[in-house]
Amino acid sequence: MTASDRPAAPARRRPTILDVAERAGVSKSLVSLALRDDPGVGARTRERILRVAEEIGYRPDVLARALRERRTMRLGVALTSLDNPYHTEVVGAVEEAAETAGLSVLLAHGNRTGGQLKERIDALLDLNLDGIVVISSWADPAMLQAASRRAHVVMIGRSLEPVEGIDSVNNDDEAGAALAVGHLAARGHTRILHVTSSVRPAGLARRRGYEDAMRAHGLGPHTRVLTRERDGSLDPALGDALAEGYDAVFARNDVEASDVLDHAWDHGIGVPAQLAVVGYDDSMLARRARPRLTSVHQPRTAMGARAVEMLTERIGGRTEDRHDVLSPHLVVRESAPDA
Amino acid sequence: MTASDRPAAPARRRPTILDVAERAGVSKSLVSLALRDDPGVGARTRERILRVAEEIGYRPDVLARALRERRTMRLGVALTSLDNPYHTEVVGAVEEAAETAGLSVLLAHGNRTGGQLKERIDALLDLNLDGIVVISSWADPAMLQAASRRAHVVMIGRSLEPVEGIDSVNNDDEAGAALAVGHLAARGHTRILHVTSSVRPAGLARRRGYEDAMRAHGLGPHTRVLTRERDGSLDPALGDALAEGYDAVFARNDVEASDVLDHAWDHGIGVPAQLAVVGYDDSMLARRARPRLTSVHQPRTAMGARAVEMLTERIGGRTEDRHDVLSPHLVVRESAPDA
DNA sequence: ACGAGCATCTGGAACGTTCCAGATCGCGGT
C-alpha cells in the first residue's frame, strides 16, 4: 500500500465474522456461538476466538443481525417538538429506563405543530424497531392504530380516547388541575382564571379539572377560561380579566404560565402580590422563571420507566391493553407561595 | 383464520418485495427497479407494480437495503445532554438541514457530564450510519479520531485542537466574547467580571476573548474571572466581586448567565440598574430570563446546515479537512440594554 | 425472412448475520 492510496477517513473494510473465523481457524458458526456465550463451545476455542475478534477489532453488524433475527433491541421515541423542556425531560427518563433494560433509543421529532408527527413515526417504523414511545398530544387514534400494526406502541400522555392495542401512561390531569385550584383557593383567591391554548386531550382534561374544582370550591360562577391562539398574544384578554378582579391564574402548562409571567412583567404587575400563577409540568421553565413558578409536577421518571416496562412486556407477549394513570403533586414556589 | 388466532398487535408478516412481485406477476428485480424509478421499466408494468405495492402496503426494509448497499442514508447526532436548550436548538437545525438533504437523523445523548459520550458515539457507529455530528465540548481528540475510522464525523463547536480527518463548524468564540465586552464597555462599565465553570475548549476560548477584549479597552487591570465548580454556588465569590464595585458580568453561556440572574434575584440586586449581564448562545433561556438576557447569538441554523453539508461532501468523497468559523452577533435585551 | 439492436425483463449471487440439522471426535463400557 503506497501513501497515495490511503483511503479516505472511514477506511478499510470493516471486519466480518468470516474474518474472525478464518483467522481463528474455525467456522463462522462457531464464532457466532462463541461471541454470544453459547455453552457448547470449548473453553480454549472460545478464548482464542474472543482474542482474535478483539485483535482485529470485530464488531457484529447490527443491521445484519437484525435482518436475521426479528428483533432489533431498539426503541424509538417520537415527539412533536423538543422545544418544551418538559418533553426533553420525559425523553431523558425514557432513555434512562431503556438503558437499564439493555435497549437503545432513537429519537425522532418534528416541528412544533403536529404536522410531521406521522412522518416521524413512519420513519421510526421503517427502522424495524421493537417498539415506539409516542410523546405528543397531537397523536390521533387513527395514526396510533396504524403504527401499532407495525410495532408495539405506547403513548405517554393522553390521547383522545384509549386506543385498542396501545398502552398508555399518563398523569391524572384532572387531579393535577384540582391541586392547582385547591392551592390557589387555600390562599384565598376566588377569581381564578384558566389560561390555555390547547384543544388537545391533555389540555382539555386540565380544563375540565379546573372547571370541576372551581365548582367544588364554590367558585363556579367565577370560572373563566382564556383560550388563545397558539403563540397568540395574551393581550388584551388577560388585561381585561385582571381589570375585572381576577388575581390568580392556573395555566395549562409551564410554557403558558411563563407567557403569563411575561405579560405581568411587561405590564408591571407584581407576582404573586397582584397576581398568583400556577403552571403545570414542573419543568426547567418553572425553576428558571422569575418569580419561580409553582407548578404541578408530573412524575416523569416513573412515567418513562413505566412506558419502557410496558413495551418490554408487550414484546414479551402480553396482549391485554394497559392504561396507567399516575398521580401528580404540587411543587410550591414563589409565583404562588403557601398561604 | 379464526378469531382466536388473531395475532398480537404487530400482526401479520410484513410484505416483502417478493410478495409484490408475485402479486404483480413479475420478478423481484423488476419490482426493485420500478420502485426506484429506473427508466428501463415499461410504463404499464411500472404502474401495475406501484399499485400492487400500495395495495398490500409494501415498504422496503431499510435494514436489508442498507445491508446490501453500503449506504444507510442516515446521520447520527451525539451530544452530552439535552438540558441546555441551546443544544436542542442546534439539533433542530441539524435535523432541518438533514431532512432537506433526504437524510434521516438519529439522536443519542448522555447525561450531563461527558462520561457517556464515548458510549453514545459507539452506539451510533454500530448502526452503520453514513456520518455523525458531535455536539459536545467534552469530545476529546482521541475519541473523535477513533470514531472517524468508522464513519465520517463532524464536530459542531470547538475541540481542543483540529483533529485530522474531522471537519468542524464553530462560531468565533473570541469574537463573541469581544462583542459582549465591547457592548458593556460602551455602556460605561469598567469593572466587568467573567463568570464561567468550564475548562473545556469553548469556555476557554470565550475566556481568552474576554481577557483580550478587556485589555483592548484599557480595562486590563479589572480583568477578573470567577470560575466555579460545575453546579457550584455563585456565593460568596460573586457577592465579593459586587462589593468591590463590579457592576457587569459576561457569562460563558446563558445557563451561567441565568445563574447570575438567580443570584441577583435572591439578593435583591437590580438588573441592569446595579448589575448588567450578558450571556452567550442566545438560547430560549435568554428569551425567557427576567430581565431578558442580552446574549451573543451563535448562528445555529447556519452551523447545522454547514455540518450536514460537510458530511454529504465527505460521503461524496472529499478528503481535505475543513474547519469553518462563523461570526456571532449580539442580541441586545433588558439585562444590558444599549447605552 | 432474418439478424441487429433496443426495450424490457429475469435469475442468481451477494451483503453479514443466526439457526438448524447434522458431522466428527474421543472416550467409556461391554
Added chain:
DNA sequence: ACCGCGATCTGGAACGTTCCAGATGCTCGT
C-alpha cells in the same frame, strides 16, 4: 474391537434487498 453418546464443531439456508450478466421478445431495415 466395537457401539453409543456427549461434547464440539460445521455447512448450508434464510432474512430482504440490490446489482450484474444475461435472456427474451419486438421492431425495423434490408
